Amino acid sequence: MCARRVARAALAAALLAVTTVARADTPPAGAASADQEGWERWKEVVGSGRLLATGGVTQVEGSAGGGLVPWAVLSGYGSDDQVGGAAFYTRVPAEDLMIQAYGGSLSFLQRVEISAAGQRVDLGGPIHEDISQLILGAKVRLFGDLVYTPWPTVAFGVQYKRNLDYSIPESLGSRHREDADFYLAASKLFLNGLFGFPVLLNTTVRATRANELGLLGFGGPHQNEYEAMFEGSALLFFTRHLAVGAEFRQKPQNLRTVDEDSWADAFLAVFINKHLSLVGGYVRMGDVAVWQNQDSYYLNVQAGF
Amino acid sequence: MRKRSAIACVAFVALACARPPWNHATLYDDLGGEKGIARLVSAFLVRLARDPISSPFFAHTNMERFERLLNEHLCQVANGPCQYTGDSMRDAHRGLGIDDAAFTALVQDLEMAMDDVRVPFQVQNRLLARLAPMHDEIVEGDPCSPFALSSEQRERCAKLEAMRASGAH
Numbered sequence: 480m481c482a483r484r485v486a487r488a489a490l491a492a493a494l495l496a497v498t499t500v501a502r503a504d505t506p507p508a509g510a511a512s513a514d515q516e517g518w519e520r521w522k523e524v525v526g527s528g529r530l531l532a533t534g535g536v537t538q539v540e541g542s543a544g545g546g547l548v549p550w551a552v553l554s555g556y557g558s559d560d561q562v563g564g565a566a567f568y569t570r571v572p573a574e575d576l577m578i579q580a581y582g583g584s585l586s587f588l589q590r591v592e593i594s595a596a597g598q599r600v601d602l603g604g605p606i607h608e609d610i611s612q613l614i615l616g617a618k619v620r621l622f623g624d625l626v627y628t629p630w631p632t633v634a635f636g637v638q639y640k641r642n643l644d645y646s647i648p649e650s651l652g653s654r655h656r657e658d659a660d661f662y663l664a665a666s667k668l669f670l671n672g673l674f675g676f677p678v679l680l681n682t683t684v685r686a687t688r689a690n691e692l693g694l695l696g697f698g699g700p701h702q703n704e705y706e707a708m709f710e711g712s713a714l715l716f717f718t719r720h721l722a723v724g725a726e727f728r729q730k731p732q733n734l735r736t737v738d739e740d741s742w743a744d745a746f747l748a749v750f751i752n753k754h755l756s757l758v759g760g761y762v763r764m765g766d767v768a769v770w771q772n773q774d775s776y777y778l779n780v781q782a783g784f
Numbered sequence: 785m786r787k788r789s790a791i792a793c794v795a796f797v798a799l800a801c802a803r804p805p806w807n808h809a810t811l812y813d814d815l816g817g818e819k820g821i822a823r824l825v826s827a828f829l830v831r832l833a834r835d836p837i838s839s840p841f842f843a844h845t846n847m848e849r850f851e852r853l854l855n856e857h858l859c860q861v862a863n864g865p866c867q868y869t870g871d872s873m874r875d876a877h878r879g880l881g882i883d884d885a886a887f888t889a890l891v892q893d894l895e896m897a898m899d900d901v902r903v904p905f906q907v908q909n910r911l912l913a914r915l916a917p918m919h920d921e922i923v924e925g926d927p928c929s930p931f932a933l934s935s936e937q938r939e940r941c942a943k944l945e946a947m948r949a950s951g952a953h
Contacts, residue, residue, distance in 0.1 A: 520930060523929075524930060526837075528889070529884070529888055559883070559925070560930075560931045561885060588931060589884070624919070626919075627920065628920075629917065670912045670913035670916060671909050671910045672909075675905070675907065675910055677909055
């Protein structure tokens, strides 16, 4: 499938970028002085010139954010004259549904982020199938800085999604194979947030028709119009490297025959350095289509620059 | 039951006496007063000097004067009994071409310096929160960045390079 190849290529490209950047920390031995100067310039462009954790991690659809929610931050650590990026892998081994997501993103000059991600859910229980979808994302920071402005940073984003295994979604009543979500996000880090511990708050409003993120298609007999959904995140940093957080993501009920629940998660995020972060958490997914009570722990690993 | 409430009462008093975080002294006191700030500033200067991104910005700085002014500034910012006598942040950094990444490097140097002299994380954040709004007065962007393409930026870059070469600052 061509689209699946796109998602894998994006992950590969992002990983390649990450390893190149990681290697850029040590200049090549015996380089000529002109090369040296070019090398310095290149190092500056990928110099990860923002503070640790300010790029967030990568949410399940490939945009910079938390676990479920895209934030107004751009992926990686590129400053306003640098390029940043991240590659991620997320695994949600629920009882009947194994959800995996992977992909990569690049951000340019603290203005624009582009991302590509693949999602795959392996269905257990009565149906042994898998459903994949491709997600291409773009995000534009409109104004504000996460840390330095008294007001939050605000970004507008799009996630174009294409379901790659449409037979199950269609049989459940989905109306569209592909669709786009639009969202507006506002994020703010309060350095002296709670008793001297930094607090990050984020609110996102998303216009969507997706059923279970789009894994069960878009729209349905119950509701086929775009609806505004609320999403929120809160994090508390115990150190510069360690944060606990919780998120909420409201989801629409478009299909008639199966239920869709809003999701919530709680997690521990470890920002080892600007190139590697790990998240472990618990996500409350509730009932997903015919699979009941799919609450599960999850893991996310991200490499970036 | 009475014993338990007595224990609860003692625990409450003990907790209350452990100076709850919402009833803190001035930041100046928590940074260790004049001596604490002086130690922090000298640790910061060591970190700056070692940082390949920050150090070029101080290549032509009178470090003795800088150290004195930084002590005054931090003391004033932390509600200490001092008066900062230097230029405004905007004037002091005008034309230096400090970009976002250079500012970040400086913040990281300060964070590491605070770790070096064992300033507690919560006190660190109270200081950083007071310094953060200065970002916009200090950062003016790097006119020599590969992405600075306007003729105005190239002009500023030429000026900056001439200034760095002559050691004027």
